[in-house]
Amino acid sequence: MLWVLACGAAAFSPSLNHGAASTQRLAATLDAPTTSTRAPIFTEVCSQTGITLSRFMIEATVANPQLAELESIFSAIETAGKTISNLVRRSSLTGLTGYLDSGNVNVQGEEQKKLDVITNDVLKNALKFTGRMGVLASEEEDAPVEVDDDVESRYDSILVERTAGQYVAVFDPLDGSSNVDAGIPTGTIFGIFEDSNAECEVLPDGSIVDECLGKTLQPGANLVAAGYILYSSSTFLCFTLGAGTHMFTYDEHIGEFVLTDPDVKIPSRGKIYSFNEANCQEWDEPLQKYVNGVRTGTGETSTKYSSRYIGSMVGDVHRTLLYGGLFGYPADKKNVCGKLRLLYEAAPMSFIVEQAGGKASTGRTRILDINPTNVHQRVPVVLGSADDVSELLGLYGETDKAGDIYQEE
Numbered sequence: 001m002l003w004v005l006a007c008g009a010a011a012f013s014p015s016l017n018h019g020a021a022s023t024q025r026l027a028a029t030l031d032a033p034t035t036s037t038r039a040p041i042f043t044e045v046c047s048q049t050g051i052t053l054s055r056f057m058i059e060a061t062v063a064n065p066q067l068a069e070l071e072s073i074f075s076a077i078e079t080a081g082k083t084i085s086n087l088v089r090r091s092s093l094t095g096l097t098g099y100l101d102s103g104n105v106n107v108q109g110e111e112q113k114k115l116d117v118i119t120n121d122v123l124k125n126a127l128k129f130t131g132r133m134g135v136l137a138s139e140e141e142d143a144p145v146e147v148d149d150d151v152e153s154r155y156d157s158i159l160v161e162r163t164a165g166q167y168v169a170v171f172d173p174l175d176g177s178s179n180v181d182a183g184i185p186t187g188t189i190f191g192i193f194e195d196s197n198a199e200c201e202v203l204p205d206g207s208i209v210d211e212c213l214g215k216t217l218q219p220g221a222n223l224v225a226a227g228y229i230l231y232s233s234s235t236f237l238c239f240t241l242g243a244g245t246h247m248f249t250y251d252e253h254i255g256e257f258v259l260t261d262p263d264v265k266i267p268s269r270g271k272i273y274s275f276n277e278a279n280c281q282e283w284d285e286p287l288q289k290y291v292n293g294v295r296t297g298t299g300e301t302s303t304k305y306s307s308r309y310i311g312s313m314v315g316d317v318h319r320t321l322l323y324g325g326l327f328g329y330p331a332d333k334k335n336v337c338g339k340l341r342l343l344y345e346a347a348p349m350s351f352i353v354e355q356a357g358g359k360a361s362t363g364r365t366r367i368l369d370i371n372p373t374n375v376h377q378r379v380p381v382v383l384g385s386a387d388d389v390s391e392l393l394g395l396y397g398e399t400d401k402a403g404d405i406y407q408e409e
């Protein structure tokens, strides 16, 4: 509806000085309550390939005052993305390959790469100095970090409209970093929540959920924006603001991200499945049945699918968005909750995929509906073309009815 409204509405002229009808509509927009629950409306300009990200965000935030603060946040993400793209591409020339000499491990017990730590600092600082962030949560940080007061107080005086520190960012600064030294695509994944005004809370078991944690532990359905940056043959930025999913490509010649695929629609069916099949013995029956069906052409479509697996979620999801099919990191007898983290991997990617017309599930639950209980919690993930995901969910439904289920944490 949004796009038809936006694209179909001849009233919205490409230039910013709108005709009478668009002024009325803009007026209506301006008067509308500024809540993130209202889906944004885009002007026609936002579907014109070739416009820059900064122009896209200006158009989007003029038409949607409730998104105004996202303009500086996306400008920070853009700058961080360009910096990280450079760092990754030049890493073997600049001694940035390999692990930290200190042998540091992050809260997940993974040894940290030099680039894990550097990219984390790049994105953290870029977001911090927008003056818009209250809390940041990263794969590379043990716990959510509060943006220190002096940053906030410095901006309080500047930012007249809304108080500083209004947003919470969750991110994986370099997804797939285990592949980076081999030149395999990697990426940055991010999600933006509005501050939930959560207070410090004592749980029945006596443990304390501090304010920061409380503000961070929000279901994906609360996201106001989510995206990824893919560092590959080109550098791609793909994101949603809750009204469609849009892809930009970085043009080194002008130093800007340029809109190349507005309003991406994932095919309802694909011909590719993407899982780490090395784990297939550990998979549960529904998934084994689904993969066997698409591998042998005995599934719902009687089509033989091909298999692709990069081992970097951003790369595998990017391909799935464009070509369709199914990507996943399921739960199995070894990893009963899968491997991917809910807050800064599964939820942002699910928002992007759903806004492109796809589906994202644990196999039993819509990922965006899950209330996180821990910043680094993992969830099983299957996402992609709506009909492929439905086919798999159908098999889970059958199995569950038969009572053969294992408990997700």
Ligand SMILES: O=P(O)(O)OC[C@H]1O[C@](O)(COP(=O)(O)O)[C@@H](O)[C@@H]1O
Pocket (backbone or CB within 6 Å): 139, 172, 174, 175, 176, 177, 178, 276, 311, 312, 313, 314, 329, 339
């Ligand atoms: O090597 P495996 O077990 O297939 O896992 C690959 C998955 O793990 C990840 O690399 C995890 O991400 P990080 O590199 O951010 O820890 C995903 O990008 C990818 O989908």
